[in-house]
Amino acid sequence: MGRKPGCSKDGLNKGAWTPLEDKMLMDYLKIHGEGKWSNIVKETGLKRCGKSCRLRWMNYLRPNIKRGNFSEDEEDLIIRLHKLLGNRWSLIAGRLPGRTDNEIKNYWHTTIAKKAQHRQLRGQPKVDRKQIASGSQNGAASNLKNQSTIESQCTTGMVAATTTLQENTAQDHQDNSIAMAQSTNSNLQYDIPKTNENESSSKGLASGEDDNSSNIMMYYDYMEDFSKILDSDFTKFSDVHDIISTDHHSNNTIEVNGDHHGVSINGCKSRETAEFPGKLVESDHWSSNKCIQADQGFDFMSLLSFLDSTDDEWTADALGTKVL
DNA sequence: AATAAACTCAACCGCACGTCC
DNA sequence: TGGACGTGCGGTTGAGTTTAT
Incomplete structure (x- = not known):
């Protein structure tokens, strides 16, 4: 049409x-x-x-538009949200009061991607803002391909947050569950059919995605469910019962139950098979000891901290999921 | 001081999707 | 049911500005 x-x-x-x-x-x-x-x-x-x-x-x-440089906190948030959501600038902007999607998008392409590039050139596994700040900036315009690659790698980070909807039979409610897989086992394989370019495009992927990230993005729809969480008012999750401790599963599980929105994140135990809509995905290994305890309360930053606490980038290789 | 290169960011473009008729 | 329209989003462009030579 x-x-x-x-x-x-x-x-x-x-x-x-x-x-x-x-x-x-x-x-x-x-x-x-x-x-x-x-x-x-x-x-x-x-x-x-x-x-x-x-x-x-x-x-x-629009009133209340914040102008001027981004603070370190804002930049941190952008990086981590981008890790989660990819190029979904409007969603990211929704978490940064006073910032517009366009502004964030520009900032990402001009500043953060360059920093990432610089970081990679130095072989650093993690963002070290102090070092970056003291470093020289490379001509991004002349390195657009490289930049694109870096962005792609950044975007690939969201692979780890690839989420999926599943019927949550274990829970009292009929909440949807999102299994969030992560693993540090690089030997694991995933076998996911390629998506075509249109699919990738329509899902808002950055151009220049490498094959791995494109492949994995077939699960991108499941991110919608995670996005629902991001759209939620996280202050509401501060209530004690909004967070379910992981004790009754294992140390490997993060489980967030938000009654208000009918969305939960449900991790899986080691060697557990999670049932995704239309697919079975085996999670060979899940990184351990990465959970949010109920008594810590929960807010958006906690989730980001959790996500950020994983070692190195969450790459497709690290996802460790395999379609059965 | 001149100018070429690099950078920034406001605005545009095309597409997707929802709503209305 | 399907086309027209309105809106929102992400990708891209290019004019203006800054920096390097």
């Missing part, structure tokens, strides 16, 4: 916005509020398409 480009009409301005245009847009939005972007053109005479108006508002004019 093809659509004509919304901004292809003749007579509409393009390019940088003028202060007058900004004022017209803001005046309109003050009265009418957001939405109905296409009406703006008709009702204000502003020579911009609705899409362009929305973008200008969302990325620039």
